[in-house]
Structures are given as structure tokens and as C-alpha cells.
Amino acid sequence: MAKHSKPCVLLTGFTPFDGEAVNPSWLAAQALDGQTIxxxxxxxxELPCEFNHSLNTLYKTIDKYAPTVVICLGQAGGRSDISLERVAININDARIPDNKGFQPIDTPVIAGGDDAYFATLPIKAMLQKLHQAHIPASVSNTAGTYVCNHVMYGLLHYIKSHELNCRGGFVHIPFSPLQAVNHSGAASMSLASVIEAIKVMITCAVTEQHDIKLSAGTTH
Structure with missing residues (x-):
């Protein structure tokens, strides 16, 4: 595994999918590439929006950079805020095919793997910092069953199975305004706001060693 003079953070986003021309998760990640926080x-x-190939790309990149923090980003059209994912489950159940036409249904992400993994990022502390920065955000208890959950589960499994000194998790972001104009009534968030949110989350993830107790649950 590579060693670098400075500690680093790995930030991933996805290629466009489901007919969209852009994916704001990659646009936001790309905007921060090379910055120091x-x-x-x-x-x-950039990860391909494909089952399996996405994880192969992620694992190779983790091995290359040996990051202390990994934050994977994905688009969740229909959500209105920054969604800090709490848990990933060991299931693929694709509503639509991925970008290579593959549509796994009721298959495990990792055969024989744990049923689920919790994010190891300080998601409650991150939530508090986002709110203090006046950025809409919430804790989400489902990353879905598509490629986003696939990547989150695969990431956390890799960290655990390889005993990496690394914290990881997944964050969903809303449509960009460019996308939302084609989806009547859909919420959106500007790319500038998403980038600012990522900076807040990275800062928190590398400075807060322990998470905080903060009510962020739901009743449904």
C-alpha cells in the first residue's frame, strides 16, 4: 500500500446514470481534488455507476493513496438535503440496470459478509457542523439497494477485513438545479452549497476523534 508524506482524504463521486447528463456527486468531488483541508x-x-466494477475501482484507489478518511458521494434525486448515511446492508436489489445493463436482484454485495455495517465517520458531529453552517442535512438510515449502498457496504467491508486505519462512510446529495428543472417539483442544491458541505464534513471527520450524542432519528 502506498505511503504519502501528508495524510489524505479520498473523496469519490459517480458517473451519471439513469439518463442524467451529469452527476453532481462527481462534480463536487472533482472540484476539491488536490485541495488541502x-x-x-x-x-x-470518479467511480463507474456499475456493480462490482465500482468496488474494484474504489479498492485500487484506497490501496494507492492509503487515506485516513474515505467519503463516498452519490446522488439521490428526490432528497432535499445532505443525507449522512448511517448503515449499509449486504444486498443488491436493483430497480434499474446499472450503466453496463447489469441488474442484480436479491444478491449479496459480499458473499458471506456481515448483514450490515455502520458508517465509521462521526456522522452526528458532522450533522451538527453542517447545521451550524446553515446547510440542510439529516441522518439517513437507508442508502438504498442500488450501487450507492453497494459501494458503502463494500467500502466498510474492505476497511474491516483489511484492518485499515481509516474511517469511511457515504453521503447522498440532492439533484443539482440543472437536473431539477427536468423533474417537476424535485428539490435541488447548488453545487457551491454541496462543495461547502463537503468541506465541513471533511474538516469534522479529520478533527473529531469521537462522535457525539445528538438526536437525529425518525419516527417513520
Missing amino acids: EGHVVHAK
Whole structure:
């Protein structure tokens, strides 16, 4: 595994999918590539919106950079805020095919793997910092069953199985305004706001060693 003089953060986003021309998760990650936040260099990587190939790309990038924090980003059209994912489950159940036409239904992400993994990022502390920065955000208890959950589960499994000194998790972001104009009534968030949110989350992830107790649950 590679060693670098400065600690680093790996930030990933996805290629466009489901007929969209852009994916704001990659646009936001790409905008921060090469920046230094709290002494950590940010490395951005675009993941294919494909089962299996996405994880192979992620694992190779983790091995290349040996990050101390990995934040994977994905688009969740229909959500209205920054969604900090709490849990990933060991299931693929694709509503639509991925970008290669593959549509797994009721298959495990990792055969024989744990049923689920919790994010190891300080998601409650991140939520508090986002709110203090006046950025709409919430804790989400489902990353879905498509490629986003696939990547989150695969990431956390890789960290655990390889005993990496690394914290990881997944964050969903809303449509960009460019996309929302084609989806009547859909919420959106500007790319500038998403980038600011990512900076807040990275800062928190590399400076807060322990998460906080903060009510962020739901009743439904």
C-alpha cells in the first residue's frame, strides 16, 4: 500500500446514470481534488455507476493513496438535503440496470459478509457542523439497494477485513438545479452549497476523534 508524506482524504463521486447528463456527486468531488483541508490532501476519484466494477475501482484507489478518511458521494434525486448515511446492508436489489445493463436482484454485495455495517465517520458531529453552517442535512438510515449502498457496504467491508486505519462512510446529495428543472417539483442544491458541505464534513471527520450524542432519528 502506498505511503504519502501528508495524510489524505479520498473523496469519490459517480458517473451519471439513469439518463442524467451529469452527476453532481462527481462534480463536487472533482472540484476539491488536490485541495488541502486541515492538513489532509484531498484526492478525488470518479467511480463507474456499475456493480462490482465500482468496488474494484474504489479498492485500487484506497490501496494507492492509503487515506485516513474515505467519503463516498452519490446522488439521490428526490432528497432535499445532505443525507449522512448511517448503515449499509449486504444486498443488491436493483430497480434499474446499472450503466453496463447489469441488474442484480436479491444478491449479496459480499458473499458471506456481515448483514450490515455502520458508517465509521462521526456522522452526528458532522450533522451538527453542517447545521451550524446553515446547510440542510439529516441522518439517513437507508442508502438504498442500488450501487450507492453497494459501494458503502463494500467500502466498510474492505476497511474491516483489511484492518485499515481509516474511517469511511457515504453521503447522498440532492439533484443539482440543472437536473431539477427536468423533474417537476424535485428539490435541488447548488453545487457551491454541496462543495461547502463537503468541506465541513471533511474538516469534522479529520478533527473529531469521537462522535457525539445528538438526536437525529425518525419516527417513520
